[in-house]
Amino acid sequence: MRRADGPARGGQRNGRSCPRKSAMSAERYAPNGDGGAGAFDIRRISYGDVIDALRSGLADFLVKPSHYAFAILVYPVIGFALFAWASRMDAFYLIYPLAAGFALLGPFAALGLYEISRRLEAGLDASWRHALDVLRSPALPEIAKVALVLLAIFLGWILCAHVLYRLILGGQDHGGLAAFARAVVATQSGWTLILLGNAAGFGFAFFALRTSVVAFPLLLHRNVSAAAAVAASHLAVRRNPGPVLFWGLLVVALLFLGAVPLLAGLIVTFPVLGHSSWHLYRRLVVPAATATAARDEG
Numbered sequence: 001m002r003r004a005d006g007p008a009r010g011g012q013r014n015g016r017s018c019p020r021k022s023a024m025s026a027e028r029y030a031p032n033g034d035g036g037a038g039a040f041d042i043r044r045i046s047y048g049d050v051i052d053a054l055r056s057g058l059a060d061f062l063v064k065p066s067h068y069a070f071a072i073l074v075y076p077v078i079g080f081a082l083f084a085w086a087s088r089m090d091a092f093y094l095i096y097p098l099a100a101g102f103a104l105l106g107p108f109a110a111l112g113l114y115e116i117s118r119r120l121e122a123g124l125d126a127s128w129r130h131a132l133d134v135l136r137s138p139a140l141p142e143i144a145k146v147a148l149v150l151l152a153i154f155l156g157w158i159l160c161a162h163v164l165y166r167l168i169l170g171g172q173d174h175g176g177l178a179a180f181a182r183a184v185v186a187t188q189s190g191w192t193l194i195l196l197g198n199a200a201g202f203g204f205a206f207f208a209l210r211t212s213v214v215a216f217p218l219l220l221h222r223n224v225s226a227a228a229a230v231a232a233s234h235l236a237v238r239r240n241p242g243p244v245l246f247w248g249l250l251v252v253a254l255l256f257l258g259a260v261p262l263l264a265g266l267i268v269t270f271p272v273l274g275h276s277s278w279h280l281y282r283r284l285v286v287p288a289a290t291a292t293a294a295r296d297e298g
Contacts, residue, residue: 039287039288040222040232040285040286040287040288041285041286041287041288042232042235042236042239042284042285043239043283043284043285043286044239044240045240045243045283045284046243047242047243047246049243049280049283050243050246050247050250050280052279052283053247053276053277053279053280053282053283054250054272054276054279056117056275056276056279057117057272057273057274057275057276057277057278057279058272058275058276060116060117060120060275060278060279061268061271061272061275063120063126064126064128078263082095082098082099083095087177092177092180093161093162093165093169093180094158094161094162096161096197097157097158097161097162097197097201098158099259099263100201101154101157101158101201101204102154103205103251103252103255104150104153104154104204104205104208105147105150105151105154106251106255106270106273106274107150107208107212107213107215107216107277108143108146108147108150108212108216109270109274110216110270110271110273110274110277111131111134111143111216111220112131112132112134113131113271113274113275113277113278114134114216114217114220114274114275114277114278114281115130115131115133115134115220116128116131116275117274117275117278117279118220118221118278121278121282134220137220139219139220139223142219142224142225142226142229143216143219143220143226145226146211146212146215146216146219146226146229146230149211149212149230150208150211150212153204153207153208153211154208156204157200157201160200160204161197161200161201164193164196164197164200165193168189168192168193168196169183169184169189169190169193205248205252206245206248209237209244209247209248210233210234210237211230211233211234212230212233213233213236213237213244213247213280213281213284214229214232214233214236214280214281214284214285215229215230215232215233216229216277217277217278217281217282217285218232218233218281218285221281232285236284236285240284247280251273254269254272254273255269255270255273257269258270
């Protein structure tokens, strides 16, 4: 649900960690162009704020980890389904792009987790059913617009991976996963595919991060348009290139660790990252009045 309440300043609120006042270097962003009540500030954060956000996300997860029991079967089933589909279609080369590409859609998939973290921060009931409150949010049309952008990025990445494979390995029929793996890791063409594919994937991932790092939590929390939410994400990255890139690398690393055991580890890593994304948003975006008052006190 959309709220206009601002984040707590420094210290703790209802037992939840909040942004530290020491990082209050901010740049004003006014969605309506008038700097009025709808304006908010994009703060300059530190690497420590990123770690704090991750720590807060883990704390949210540990409040009621049973919330995520439903995922115990979902993620492994997805992994087996991908492998079975690739085996039938001789499309082993798409297993890695598909698995990695789902991370591009993660900010949208985590909508319910943002709502749970918001309620925990506010000291409200955080039962799992409240994750479904986002389905009644007036922001849904704007959320859908940003989600379509992420879907376009995801499809662009899959198309790019397919084209690279066809150009570099010639679309050969490798006759099974073992033969395909040998073609990739034991040939010069295979290593070229690995290097170019990962470089392209980094580009798509960075564009997705730049588009959505605060967009979805902002849409749920404040009355802004999709364009304003994406613009705020761009500004957050421009103001904090190092910390935001560090956050992106943490996301990739944790999703990789979670995906290794047939996606089963995502039962933990995905919700932790979803909750952490909310706390990162709270460190990056504050109401204009809050930021101004903090600067005056400093």
